[in-house]
Amino acid sequence: MLSIQEVVKVHGGKLRALDGVSLDLGPGVVGLVGHNGAGKSTLMQLLATLSRPTSGRILLDGQCIVAKPEAMRRRLGYLPQDFGVPAHLTALEFLQYFAALKGVRDPARIQRLLELVNLHEQAHRMAAGFSGGMRQRLGIAQALLNNPDVLIVDEPTAGLDPEERLRFRKLLSEIGFSKLVIVSTHIVSDIENMAQRLAILRQGKLVAFDTPEQLLQGARGRIWTALLEPAHYEELRDQVHVLHAQRQGERIQVRMAHGQQPCHDAQLGEPSLEEALMAQRYALHAVAA
Ligand SMILES: Nc1ncnc2c1ncn2[C@@H]1O[C@H](COP(=O)(O)OP(=O)(O)OP(=O)(O)O)[C@@H](O)[C@H]1O
Ligand SMILES: [Mg+2]
Missing domain, CATH: 3.40.50.300 (P-loop containing nucleotide triphosphate hydrolases)
Incomplete structure (x- = not known):
């Protein structure tokens, strides 16, 4: 209408x-x-x-x-x-x-x-x-x-x-x-x-x-989680798009958006809608660059 x-x-x-x-x-x-x-x-x-x-x-x-x-x-x-x-x-x-x-x-x-x-x-x-x-x-x-x-x-x-x-x-x-x-x-x-x-x-x-579901679907396979040593995190943070990082004991729990597995111990995560939107923004950014 x-x-x-x-x-x-x-x-x-x-x-x-x-x-x-x-x-x-x-x-x-x-x-x-x-x-x-x-x-x-x-x-x-x-x-x-x-x-x-x-x-x-x-x-x-x-x-x-x-x-x-x-x-x-x-x-x-x-x-x-x-x-x-x-x-x-x-x-x-x-x-x-x-x-x-x-x-x-x-x-x-x-x-x-x-x-x-x-x-x-x-x-x-x-x-x-x-x-x-x-x-x-x-x-x-x-x-x-x-x-x-x-x-x-x-x-x-x-x-x-x-x-x-x-x-x-x-x-x-x-x-x-x-x-x-x-x-x-x-x-x-x-x-x-x-x-x-x-x-x-x-x-x-x-x-x-x-639809929210379509946006989520678009981000599946691009959201990764990993528990990293601080030095490894420092190394990785410039190569991926960090969505969240939180200290857990001596290590850092990270969620990232990336087109492929960013490091060998990273696991795929189910995106939230907010992450899906951020991942999409980064993907667009990457295309524009
Ligand atoms: N009356 C105006 N005169 C000149 N520029 C304006 C005017 N209104 C908005 N803009 C500019 O147009 C762009 C879009 O502004 P708009 O207010 O529509 O954004 P928005 O998405 O509502 O942002 P926000 O989340 O901050 O409310 C901005 O760059 C803003 O500075
Ligand atoms: Mg506004």
């Missing part, structure tokens, strides 16, 4: 924050993964119609959201990365304000959303005095006010405690049963059990759009 076609976004005349990104997205949770500066927020701002692509097209059910942003805005929920709350509103007033802006006239919905994000007992507190995680939850409630078909949440789990993180993952998963949910993060473990697909951005380019 959302088709991103050859999208380029140039910032400040020369920085290509997005460099020809094409993606077709339907219902489900999509994880947008990439390092700082990869272009995640830039893409999300384009989808949220807050900025316009330098070139390329974005279609929602065949309609261009650049030429006609209203249809997208009606169906969109967006939680920006730098979500701020005004100083003089309570949580309830804040949601009432956004409900009015979005034309949502059902007061019971605000109450339900406050409960959903576990803020109902704080409804009458000033939102500006909330902790980072509480503000984030208020932002999520705001994004859900109009029961959006497309929910875009930029780094939503930053600042959430582990319990809220779990609640939040469940909430997004459930929304993804019928709606399109796009979640950006660089914390892979936050989305690996939630996203059906991961779109991986690197320096403005889409380098993969795969």
Whole structure:
């Protein structure tokens, strides 16, 4: 339902924050993964119609959201990365304000959303005095006010405690049963059990759009573990990509990404999704070099 076609976004005349990104997205949770500066927020701002692509097209059910942003805005929920709350509103007033802006006239919905994000007992507190995680939850409630078909949440789990993180993952998963949910993060473990697909951005380019299983499969046979003497570790560390190294007694337990067995006592390990992404990055790096 959302088709991103050859999208380029140039910032400040020369920085290509997005460099020809094409993606077709339907219902489900999509994880947008990439390092700082990869272009995640830039893409999300384009989808949220807050900025316009330098070139390329974005279609929602065949309609261009650049030429006609209203249809997208009606169906969109967006939680920006730098979500701020005004100083003089309570949580309830804040949601009432956004409900009015979005034309949502059902007061019971605000109450339900406050409960959903576990803020109902704080409804009458000033939102500006909330902790980072509480503000984030208020932002999520705001994004859900109009029961959006497309929910875009930029780094939503930053600042959430582990319990809220779990609640939040469940909430997004459930929304993804019928709606399109796009979640950006660089914390892979936050989305690996939630996203059906991961779109991986690197320096403005889409380098993969795969299921977590496909990404894991791509890394199998390239993740190695070994227990090494410190001197051997020093020798090896420049030749392989060390993923983790941890002292164990006198020796060092190492996990590495490498195309073939890096030393005779190394054994193949089952990759985690995070390792699979790192291994892929190194493989791409090796190809580019
Ligand atoms: N308004 C802007 N003006 C100029 N450059 C910008 C602007 N917004 C983003 N950029 C640049 O575009 C690139 C992509 O930034 P973007 O914020 O999309 O990355 P990101 O993947 O969201 O990173 P992070 O993980 O840090 O949030 C970066 O190099 C950034 O400095
Ligand atoms: Mg960002």
